[in-house]
Amino acid sequence: MDATLKKKLDIGFNPRNIVVVGDKGPNYNWLKSSAEYPGGPTYSVQLDENEIPGIEELGIKNFKSLHDIPEDEIDYVIIAVPRRIVPFILKDCIEKKVTLVACYTAGFAETHEEEGIQLSETIINMCKEADLAMVGPNCLCISNPKVGLLSNTSQRTGPGGFVGVLSMSGTHTGTMISALTAHGMPISKSVSMGNSLSIEQSDWLEYLGEDEETKIICMYLEGVRNGRQFYDSLKKVAAKKPVVILKGGQTADGARAATSHTASLASPFAIWSGMFQQTGAIGVNSTDEIIDVAKVLTMAKPVSGNRLGVIASTGGQSVLVSDASAKHDLTVPALEESSYEKLRELFTLTGNSYRNPLDVTGVLNTAEEGDMMLNVLADDPNIDIIAMEVGDFTQRRNDPDFYDNMIKNFQSIKENSDKPFIVVQTGMEDVVLKTRETLKEKGIPSIYSFLRGTQALGRAKDYYTAQAEINS
Amino acid sequence: MDATLKKKLDIGFNPRNIVVVGDKGPNYNWLKSSAEYPGGPTYSVQLDENEIPGIEELGIKNFKSLHDIPEDEIDYVIIAVPRRIVPFILKDCIEKKVTLVACYTAGFAETHEEEGIQLSETIINMCKEADLAMVGPNCLCISNPKVGLLSNTSQRTGPGGFVGVLSMSGTHTGTMISALTAHGMPISKSVSMGNSLSIEQSDWLEYLGEDEETKIICMYLEGVRNGRQFYDSLKKVAAKKPVVILKGGQTADGARAATSHTASLASPFAIWSGMFQQTGAIGVNSTDEIIDVAKVLTMAKPVSGNRLGVIASTGGQSVLVSDASAKHDLTVPALEESSYEKLRELFTLTGNSYRNPLDVTGVLNTAEEGDMMLNVLADDPNIDIIAMEVGDFTQRRNDPDFYDNMIKNFQSIKENSDKPFIVVQTGMEDVVLKTRETLKEKGIPSIYSFLRGTQALGRAKDYYTAQAEINS
Known part of the structure; x- marks a missing residue:
């Protein structure tokens, strides 16, 4: 990517000062989420006299114009003024040489109104002429949690994560940040790209492609x-690291909604599908699927084959996981x-099937037995991937340490086997949520339901297969 | 169905006494779940001297043989002995004229072992010759929560429900019972059918087809x-009430697992699909989907068209719901x-799209505004179904009663409009669970995610369309 833009983004993600223009109470989202920024001062620019007391209560100094701010260089400015005012603020930013x-302001080409379209053109031309780098408009800006640069008040500063988020929707930016973090995959940097009038999607992609975190x-x-x-950008970046893409507007109704949202023009989804295949990017269909796929790619070993070894809690589950896999x-x-010779010790007496899936109804009574089964699958040359169902473990009362010891077995198989291993969670949501927290702490990937688990494994297999072909 | 069998099942679902043969400690599932049965005494038959003290501690009288039980007529017997003993117990049941x-015992034809297959044949022949009605084998028996007849200790007696559950898997029986009940759809009767050697699936289907509850x-x-x-049975029953079917063993791997589970033979899934279409039954692909579809069919008005009016929380969600719908x-x-004339009052100032979906970012600040939007969709002749997204309502702080009043709006639209209405839940699972409880209390159908919501509505539309064709 362009070296000048890269340098600007480096500064923007680690600003020495932040200016918020036009934030409104009572929520003051931008001022509140920047007030505690540890990397330098946060200033406000606000003309409305009614807002100034509220802003000063936050401990933030207010100015009537960008020009009055006592900094020679301003690194990062967030604009939240009515759309007609945006060009005037941009003019100030250009004069003040903002990096x-x-x-945040919306209401441009996506409205399909004359005024919005004209304002959109004005902004594009201003940015181009002055070589001004702008995120959005119609966006939730950027975040870099590691340095404390946040894009909303509910986001948390963290020790630094490893997932980059790029989104044309503020909602989906927020959903991805919250859900990825809650599932044990904290964010390195996020960009709510909005209408992408100045910095394009390919620029952001290349930037995060080069970002080491x-x-x-x-x-x-x-x-x-x-x-x-x-x-071209996708091809370059996807060869270096996984790029998971949810494409909104795949259908005629969806495309119509998209053009009202970010003024994006429809192109047939087949073109996108083809692009994902040719570049090795991973196309998915929901934000839930993003979480699942990211989890398998970042928490499990590479998926190099499609032969699944399954420990299912019952015969009924064995049938459904086999269907879901296919x-x-x-x-x-x-x-x-x-393998059967080893398993026969446990299984012959009960009549359960242990062909694969291993149906463990009434069989898995001690954690040692669980460990043995996991290791049989890890050692079996016919198996590429190991999946174990976890419902309500605590029902097995014969061994009070069963649950804790099974978690240890999971850690051991994750660390000692080269085969990817996932836990598939089933059952009532409250139990699923509780168990997932334990598994998350140990870095063990857990996915809800066999349908979602096998879907994520299938996507991961396609990804590693495509990468092997690209690199061969 | 056969009148004699129907009478036997009526008695079995409302037994005047229960006998459990061969239940083992420490769990004593069958004895414990029958110990408090209010409709009559529960007896145990057990030969193992070590088990008898544990059984007597439960306050249950034990006998060494069915013949010793002091009842002229025995209504319901649960058998949980090793498989080789099953024929001997059946012989006693026949002599004692059990209804x-x-x-429960497994290990028959599904093992594909000589002994299991032979035992299976023996059982079939004994039932046939003596006209003995048997549930299973390899099953979790039956339940009728209203009268306190339960099939496991975690199941609860209730005031009586309206969902009939028939399942060839004990796990899926349990999952359906727990999940349907937790989602506000309690059970009328459940049957874990197991291998269905004596009473066939069509018998059960016809029985529940005639069951008024x-x-x-x-x-x-x-x-x-x-x-x-x-x-024939499916055609007859599906014309009277919705029959939702999850077919396990749709694929080659799944069919192989199924034959190890209940000795079911594979038939191409296309045949099943055709049968669902011709009979008007509703085919689904997961237990989650069973819950979703049952919820739309029992809690929302009939779906008579496919034109969806959507209130989405943001523009990003508008795009995804449009894709999911298509x-x-x-x-x-x-x-x-x-409709646009009414909506314009709220929407013009903000630049949000209100074409449909209505993107309510920053617009929906009072419950009155929400009510207006719902009523616009209810009155619009281009709309057949209304769906509203609910994420984290509580974020709207300007109106502290917003959440409670929106729930009232939902009740009002559910009661006063003939159009089916559902809430689509998005966001983090803990919030989803909490909100769902509130909605459940009010009988408002809530479904997780736009993908699942539109899928369930699509299935419901297909069902009502098929019924209209069948009845025309």
Whole structure:
């Protein structure tokens, strides 16, 4: 990417000062989320006399104009003024040589009204002529939690994460940040790209592609203005790290909603699908799927084959996991005879099936037995991936340490086997939530339901297969 | 169905006494779940001297043989002995003229071992010759919560529900019972059918078809022995009430697992799909989907068209719900000009899209505004179904009663409009769970995610369309 832009973004993600223009009470989202920024002072620019007392209560100094701010260089400005005022603020930013501007204000080309469209053109031209780097408009700006740069008050500063988030929707930015963090995958940097009038999607992609902290990129996209350029960037970045993309506007109704949202133009989804395949990017269909796929890619070993070994809690689950696997291009094959010899000790007396899936109704009574089964699958040459169902473990009362020891077994198989291992969670949501917290602490990937688990494994397999082909 | 069998099942679901043969400690599932049965005494038959003290501690009288039990007529016997002993117990049941027998024991044809297959044949022949009605084997028996007949200790007696559950898997029986009840759809009667060697799936289906308390039937099936008979029963019952069917063993791997589970033989899934279409039954792909579809069918008005009016929390969600709708054969059409005239009051100032979906970012600040939007959709002739997204309502701080008043608006639209109305829940699971409880209390159907919501609405639309065709 362009070296000058890269330098600007480096500064914008680590600003020495922040200026918020036009934030309104009672929430003052931008001022409140920047008030405690540890990297330098936060200033306010506000003309409305009624707002100034509220702003000063936050301990933030207010000025009537950007020009009055006592800094020679302003690194990052957030604009939250009515749309007609935006060009005037941009003019000030250009004169004051601001490094990065983020424009929260919406109401441009996405309105399909004459005034919005004209304002959109004005902004594009101003940025181009002055070489001004702008995030948005119509966006929730950027965040870099590690340095304390946040994009809303509910976001938390953290020790630094590894997931980069790029999104054309503020909601999906927020959903991805909250959900990825809650599932044990904290954020390196996030960008709510909005209408992307100045800095394009391909610029952001390349920037996070070069960012060392970012190990995986999760995107929500509605459209791109320069398809060829985006394709080239995607190809370059996807070869370096996984890029997971949820494309909004796949259908006619969805495309119509997208053009009202970010003024994105429709292009047939088949073109996008083709682009994902050719570049090795990972296309998904929901924000839930983003979480699942990111989890398998970042918490499990690489998926190099499609043969699944399953420990299912019952025979009924064995049937459904086999169906779900086949739907996502995985198989649940027979094991080696030597594996059956080991398993027969446990299984012959009960009549359960242990062909694969291993149906453990009434069989798995001690954690040692669980460990043995996991290791049989880890050692079996017919198996590429290991999945174990976890419902309500605590029902097994014969061994009070069963649950804790099974978690240890999971850690051991995750650390000692080269085969990817996931836990599939089933059952009532409150139990699922509780168990997931324990598994998260140990870095063990857990996915809700066999349908979602096998879907995520299928996507991961496709990703690693594509990467192997690209690199061969 | 056969009148004699119907009478036997009536007695079995309302037994005047229960006998449990061979239950083992420390859990004593069958004895514990029957100990408090209010409809009559529970007895135990147990030979193992070590078990007898534990059984007597439960306040249950033990006998060494069925013949010793001091009842002229025994209504319901649960068998939980090793498989080789089953024929001896059946012989006693026949001699004692037991009305209904349920056999928990597994290890028959599903093992594909000589001994299991032979025992299976023996059981079939004994039942046939003596005209003995048997549930299972390899099952979790039956329940009728209203009268206190339960099939496991975690199940609760209730005031009586309206969902009939039929399942070839004990796990899926349990999952359906717990999840349906937790989602506000309590059980009328449940049958874990197991291998269905004596009473066939079509018998159960017809029985629940005639059961007045049962308003909807949810099934998990792996296969049926008599396809034609099942088809006829399904056609008859599906014309009277919705029958939702999850077919396990749709794929080659799944079919192999199914034959290890209940000895069901594979038949191509296309045949099943065709049967669902011809009979008007509703085929689904997961237990989660059973819950969603049952909720729309029992809590919302009939879905008579496919034109969805959506209130989405943001523009990003508007795009995804439009995509999700199109995937499930629904559309999100433009509204009437008169509707836009009403909506314009709220929306013009902000630049949000209100074409449909209504993107309410920053617009929906009072419950009155929410009520107005719901009523615009209810009155608009271009709209057949209304869906509103609910994320974290409590963030709207300007009106402290917003949440409570919106719930009242939901009740009002549910009661006063003929159009089906659902709430689509998004966001973090803990918030989803909490909000769902409130909605459940008010009988408002809430479904997690736009993908699942539109899928359930699509299935419901197909169901009502098929019924209209069948009845025309």
